[in-house]
Amino acid sequence: MEDGILKNISKHILLNDEERSLFNSLLSCKTLPKKTLVLQADQDCRYLSYVSSGALRSYYVDREGRESTIMFAIADWWITDMYCYLNRKPAMMHIETIEKSTIFQLSRANFDQLLEAVPKFEKFFRIMMQNAYTREQLRVMENLSLTAEERYHSFVMKYPQIVRQVTKKQIASYLGITPEFLSTLKKPEI
Template sequence: MKLHQRMTQNLILQNIAKHISLDENEISYFLSILKEKKYPKKSIVLKEGEICRTINFVQSGTLRAFYRNPAGKESTIMFAIADWWITDMSCFINQQPAMLNIETIEESHIYHLQKEDLDDLYLKIPKFERFFRIIMQNAYIREQLRVIQNLSLTAEERYYIFLEKYPQVEKQVTQKQIASYLGITPEFLSMIRANKNKQALS
């Protein structure tokens, strides 16, 4: 493998190394089954209704997963930044039509791992079962905490948590998208931001 290729793939290897150790042969096999793609800003990575065939690693860029109700209203489920995995998990595991849409917020570089390749990976390198179990457990914990925060915290408190979690995302997304993630109106978010700016100046 060329040095440039290994350098561009280094982030995903660092991500894997957080939870499992791989030898050179295992690394080579893992990298061989990844599909690499670069997307322009505002590209659709997954469209609602399509079979969700891949789990996706963000090498660079920012993505948004959102649900659109029958009336056309969008609710942002999550953002994904560099070094994060993103998919419509339930539909990916069960190979069903996606309930979510996933789009790029900025130009993004993504590694796709197909479901059938993931299943083969579990057989050939069983330690990957541990890795993806941890990834899925963490995703479940993150979403459970978000539900609890939505029930117990004010919109302003949730906004500050958002800023801590996605400090660089706020500059990339629209106020409407942030509001849809927080479950509030853009007008109410504007009031929260104005209050925040007043506090910063006082």
């Protein structure tokens, strides 16, 4: 099995062979073509997905049909509708592949089992949630205090690889502006 995921985890906790193989046994691997829905709003969000290669995005569709991109996930990122995954609620978001992608999925039942069997994973997920929290909080801060142009510039500086893998339209919907308006902004050098 691919081991980028175990490398990712080993940055934060040390696992023995037995724990590694238990972890691997709880994952399922999928390779999906471009534009495949991994999760639909209103469905049960059963999986937490690790992106091994490719790119995915989660997005919210409001009553008027407008899309807001909640997050992008490229290689080595995890993605799900976390609130609904953890609380067994119908999904609020959609998740789809942006390009051909290979992902490893951890079901909710296996997530619970993993935490029971190897409590060290509490630390791993604590750190993962910490990072996710502080990242979202910084995003809120930027949304409140920066102009659209500054937010775009900040995004390009922070995520140059994502900029290469997704469309401007998708970036605009992440920043909360229209693609037309993004198009009028001065482009920063990458």
